[in-house]
């Protein structure tokens with residue numbers, strides 16, 4: 308297997324944006340190509356991560372994006388795996404470069420939904436659940452994660468205030484990220500007093516609907532070295548899967564796909580969770596971040612909440628989680644999210660993260676899942 312690295316990264320702002328799905332993807336791709344110090348014509352293949360191109364009247368995205376980049380001869384493929392599409396597209400690109408099929412691959416994640424409004428977006432997103440059992444019976448994602456929150460609070464020592472601490476932290480981080488969707492300082496009181504969405508989750512426990520695009524360029528280490536490019540190594544890659552519905556899971560305070568993907572990634576990287584300097588994890592709702600940091604092996608089951616209370620997961624703490632602001636504050640344009648996490652890791656490990664820089668970071672992890680964790684990918688990166 309060839310060693311694989313990330314040689315460039317770029318991202319649009321996340322938020323309610325006026326650009327269309329193609330323009331967003333092209334802008335992020337151009338930035339990634341420029342940051343890599345290569346030309347568009349050096350790209351040999353592309354993975355496009357997208358779920359709702361149809362909402363902006365454009366599917367079959369690869370030929371359209373490649374044509375706009377001036378490389379219409381470059382083949383590409385759209386990857387759809389709900390909110391986990393970005394990391395799963397990244398994983399496919401990783402596998403292609405590791406296997407030696409290509410030396411330089413573009414991964415661009417993009418989503419454009421806010422123009423449809425909250426009601427329509429909620430319906431569209433419910434198609435990512437098992438629609439027969441969940442979405443079709445009126446259970447949207449806030450409702451599914453509310454069930455997980457209730458189960459967690461029943462089983463472990465956790466309160467609505469504890470969940471709120473996750474939102475307060477990620478909003479603090481997002482304030483330092485000029486590309487974040489919601490840049491607003493909030494307090495625990497603000498979260499507790501915000502309108503209920505699906506009890507116990509309130510407005511400020513939820514990620515927003517966002518538009519945006521993020522792109523990265525993967526290359527074989529040999530290519531990066533022979534072209535004297537700056538890069539970040541990919542040292543572990545794992546995939547996992549869980550039953551599609553919550554009702555088919557034995558325990559809804561844990562996500563089996565996260566555990567499986569993390570175990571594979573750590574095994575390949577030959578490191579342990581304690582070796583990680585910071586992580587970008589899938590905090591679509593506050594409860595998700597707490598479950599994630601336990602399932603990833605950073606904290607024992609039921610103890611993630613204590614780590615949040617002690618400030619361990621804040622910037623400046625022992626294990627900063629979501630220095631970008633996470634899905635909660637940076638935003639969640641679902642096709643872009645998993646790729647955007649890699650953009651953050653690339654910038655952090657090369658010391659380019661500005662005010663939110665994790666000092667001395669050498670090893671970082673990304674974790675991104677689809678729906679309630681039915682699909683998941685975990686990646687581990689190292690500064691060479």
Ligand SMILES: CC(C)(COP(=O)(O)OP(=O)(O)OC[C@H]1O[C@@H](n2cnc3c(N)ncnc32)[C@H](O)[C@@H]1OP(=O)(O)O)[C@@H](O)C(=O)NCCC(=O)NCCS
Pocket residue numbers: 390425429432448449489504510511512513514515516591635639678
């Ligand atoms: C939480 C939610 C219901 C809010 O929708 P809404 O009530 O229609 O919100 P609006 O878009 O009208 O925004 C109202 C205000 O709240 C803010 N806001 C919206 N969502 C927010 C969020 N998640 N966090 C913080 N602020 C938010 C908006 O910026 C706006 O502020 P302003 O009035 O100062 O401009 C919606 O964002 C949601 O369902 N989020 C979850 C998305 C999801 O399920 N993703 C998949 C995860 S698996």
